[in-house]
Amino acid sequence: MKIKLDYALHKNELVHISQVVNGLDCNCYCPNIKCNSKLIARKGTVNKHHFSHYQTDECAGAYESLLHLMAKDILKNKKEIVLPGLQFHDDIYDQSIVYISNTKRVKADSVRLEVSQGDFQPDVVMEFGKKELFVEVAVTHFIDQEKIKKIEKKDVSVLEIDLSDFRNGFDKQDLIEAVIDSTDNKSWIYNSLEDSLIRNYLANKKIEKENKEYYDKALEKAKNDKRIKSRINGYRIIKTKNYYSICCPKIIAEGANKFQSNEIIEKLRKGSRWNGIIYGHTGQSRYVFIDKDKYEIFPSDKNNNLSPIETSQKRKIYGQLSRLKGQAALDFEECEKCIYFNGYIEDKEEFVCKFKK
Template identity: 35%
Template sequence: MDILNPFGLRNGSLIHISEVKQRGLDCNCTCPSCGDILIARLGEVRSWCFAHSNNCDCNFSLESALHLFAKEVLTKYNYIKIPEVIASFKTKVCTISKPIYFYFDHVLLEETVEDIIPDIILIKGDIQLFVEIKVTHGIDLEKHKKIERLDISTIEIDLSRFFFNKEFDRSRIETIIIENVTDYKRWIYNRKVLEKEIELEDEYLIEEKENMRNQKLREELKAKWIEEQKEKTRQLISELREKNPRMYGREEKLLHTHLWKKANEYLNLTVNEIPTYLNYKIQGEIVFNCDRRIWQTYIFSNFINKYIKRQKSDYILVKGVVSWLKKDFVTIPINTYLTYLDKKEFEGIPDLTDVIGEFLLNLCRYGVLRLITDYPTENNKYHWCFIKLVDNIKLLPRKYQSNEYTEIGNELVNVNTGEVVGKLSEVYKKIRGD
């Protein structure tokens, strides 16, 4: 600190070095601590300060001088605005009182109260308010505990930044001491806070118990809801399995459905021309709520025939088809409960990913697609990737479109003779141009 002694006494009142007009002994000031005559040093180079005239060993106390200064201000006004009182416990916060004016009758300076000496004591009737003046540091932990034990409300006023400047603004500091409640004052202890914090703790514990009960109830309800959804899914699977054979009506009925017209939009197939690979029974196909010829033709048309015509990618991914089928604009009806199934709960029941994977894998038998074996499958059909091998639909020649022929494995076989006509990928021919 540049200024060792910024205060002196003149006619019983504290005066700051910046308020002195005369140099040397003409300042007519004495030391607030020992009473010795002071010299005012108002040089052009060194910081302004007071010095003892007889070079005595006085240990000047800046704290005591500031306490005296604050006492003079408080005595002058006889009131002080104190900060709002806030109590809190964890997440609970309560404002006990807003900033208010405390009017007092007496001001005591550094009076002993039991085993502590507050800087200033303000007294109104039988009410005491301690005021601590912060100079270089606040009160220590020991004094803080003693204040709590005495159960006397205490505020701190931070004046540390105002007394080591040549320009000393007395009126501003008076305003800070009397009026300010936000920047320079804080509660060290307030007797009302402890009582309120105990209430808040009780409220918090009650709410925590209630929250725990509610959380347990929510978890129970969630578990019940999950089990209900699983049961609903199981029932739906059972119902659909019974309903599934009835999904596939006569050919003439299929021709007049709007779904078939949408699925067949790019292929223009007659019912008799629908190839076997677009009428292939797949385990788990109850995920679709329509005739299998509709959804298989729809996927083939949009992801193979249509894309090739438009010179799109030569690759088709299971995850791409699955994502597309879940879009709002796709008209193929899906039983949404079956689009994804927990394998542990519904082991052995294929979901949408499994069905699409098997459908595309079946197209490999007919030379329409080929699974890219070096593509990372991660043992999951969702990541399967296929490359397209044809640039249009492949149909079975009409001479083989009878009950005399059947498909076994990857081959077309004569039912009557057992003769293998050929591999499906060779027998099915591209007979329709772009």
């Protein structure tokens, strides 16, 4: 279905149907330069006001030509445009598509239309001081490879504006937004600054990587130095990563004084280290590590070769440690308020506790 024309050419200027008189006296012509036939303004009382060809068939290219002319006219009058950012696929550092230039609004000193460049002619030439930007408007026909090669030889940036979404009609304000403000429908066919922008980006990424590597090494050394110094001073390094809570060594040492003495309880009273974890499951051997030494505190069902007295003693130790664990369990953030807290080594994952006996 052919779209009825709301605009036409009058003295080489685009005019809206509302701006002209009815009939042939409008003195308007088809916007398609290949046609350029006389148009008649139909401003009746039944149908929507529009232009139609006078004594010729309706022109198939009139509407697309109108969009071209309208877009160029908008750029000429506004003398500004929002440029999209320039993308680059970084397969060296980030392994992703990154922006090497940002979206920005630019104001032109002048705008010229259909200026020959020798072997090609851009729709619009926008001038910014001594620099130029070519703008191509596309509705159904987009820039081909042959023209791209000619553009690259000229070494002038070229932006293509895709107006294919307006093939079935347009509102002028929407068209202005698409031509001037939007970036979703704009793409760089060629950008004369691309090579230098890529070089700068890669150079900065290299420096950033080197700085990060140096920082990471320095940070790791500082962490290791703090671990070594803490161990020399007899302090405890408590890991919080993957734990909902930690067992406070001060509560363990003090709590052990309240239980009947045995080999493990005696060690804990003297300040031996226990992480508060009882390993093993129901039916299996239960054991703990005290100062990195493994102690079985309850035998498995399959290997219960203990005497009733020994079994009772093991059960008692298991019960003592279970209760002690419950008493000493703290949210590790509570440790930050403790006088023995000596700061994190790894942020919220590892800290130094100065408690010792």
